[in-house]
Amino acid sequence: MVRTTRLVLGIVATRLGMLLVLLALVHAAVAFLPGSGVRGLLGKEASAEQVAATEHQLGLDRPWPLRFVEWLRNLAGGDLGQTLRGVPVVEVLGAKFLNTLLLGGLALILTATVSIVFGSLWALRPRSALARTMASGSTVLIAVPEFVLAAVFALVFAVWLGWLPAVTIPDGAGRPAELSMLVLPTIALAVPQTGWNIRVVHAALVDAGSTPAVHAAELDGLSRGSVLWHTILPTALPAIAMSLATTIGPLLAGTLVVETIFNYPGIGSVLAGSVADRDATLALTVVALAATSIMVVLLAADLLRAWVIQGRR
Template sequence: MLVLLLAAVFAAVEILPGDAAGATADRGASAAELEARRTALGLDRPLLTRFWDWMTGLPTGDLGTTARGEHVTDVLAGPFPNTLLLGALALVLALGGAVMLGSWSALRPGGRADRTIDALATTSFALPEFVVSVALLLVLSQWAGWLPAVTLTGPDGAPESWTMLVLPLLALAIPQIGWNTRIVRGALADQAALPHVKAAILDGLPRRRVLTHHMLPGALPAVAAGIATSAGMLLGGAVVVETLFNYPGIGAVLAAAITDRDTPLVAGVVTVAGASISLLLLLADLVRATTLGERR
């Protein structure tokens, strides 16, 4: 899947208007200088040849060289850990919020809390990240003045203060809390219809104990799959959120790389992001297989 994705990336950048030579050349460069730069960047070679050469270096960790002459691994070495930190915190927040809200809703099926949580979850997931970001900026930064509107970078390339993480973290996590709340609520509803759960309720066990000991363990595979899927959505939303908040992550790197038509850098970002998502999906499959094996 990752190989096919990378091939699509190379093709997509290729069909964009312009090329890396023109996008990164000095202003006023002559036609001869642009042609020489295209030759130096290898843009005069067929696309399949360039893709094959790039792929052969991938197993050794060589992600190629950017159009500006930097190693892709060096360009990503600073921003990628920042994005991993932001994404990991957003995943934890999404998981905790979804389990709490989904469980609260499942304990009161059909009640006011259930209907309210369902409406809020649907609304939050339907809102694009840039809408959530702008709303958070207006309310928490401009009006209340509680949090900084932009991220300032320290000498180590990381945000200067933890408070600068809060707004981008919430902007990424809120839609995923809505998405995963619906998944948790649906999975718990399926578990509630099973005979052993009904028997536990008829035996007089407290509903909270039934939830924690009988329903949540059975819902774990669905919850794990939902969180793993959220990882891809988070990385996609990071491009918008990191740009809006000036956060030093791979989202800003990807936006700049697309502007420069820098195929190796775009492919490098997709590689590290795709590998991370694939790992999370694999872990979700392992959780599902382990849980189903124990139940059998």
């Protein structure tokens, strides 16, 4: 019990430390970008004295470590701060972050489902035509970037065939007005990640299939499919879960491009605008929300793997 508690605390501390380092690096990167966000806010006609006064008013003339610590303190108190224009960050993000999470979540579910199904079929029938197709096809899927798929999908299914909308129109609450508007962005995000995860699922199942428990189940007369779903898959689950967890990062990164192509109301445009405006508070908040989401999923995968490993001892 004590060993398990220490292991869990160590995992949590490691993930929190990684998150803190990431936020510090992002804050420093935005702070040291050339140019002045205040100059862009006030316009070219503003004098140097006006720019300096505004920077002092906003606290931007202080060393960046102090600003970063203050931002962390405010964040711990539930205050996300304000943009350079004085608008609360909560209002700027609004439903956009939830929209991005929805898009990324749907893409993750699609990736997990397709990867487990086809990876299992590949492991179950290693010499079939499907297995040969998966071996070469998964490599092709990995190599094709999201923006190419998004552009092709929009051209074929929206412009040529007219089956699905090419752009996303938000409703009064800032969400996609129709569910059909989620189809093409979700598939464009999921396809490259599916190629990689099919290979991981296949490799994890093949590795788990060589354990003594599997050989014993086969000697008991159980079918190959029954052994796969009841013995091999649970053994391979930690590796599969970790692969899917690490997929969260590329998925959220891919949304920045896919959202632009499909005019999706997510955080992609917010992040791009905040960096262009040198708005460190807004950029850091967007990165913090995305990084926290990733870390939570990675933490869950770490805890699942630790639980399985402890259960085998």
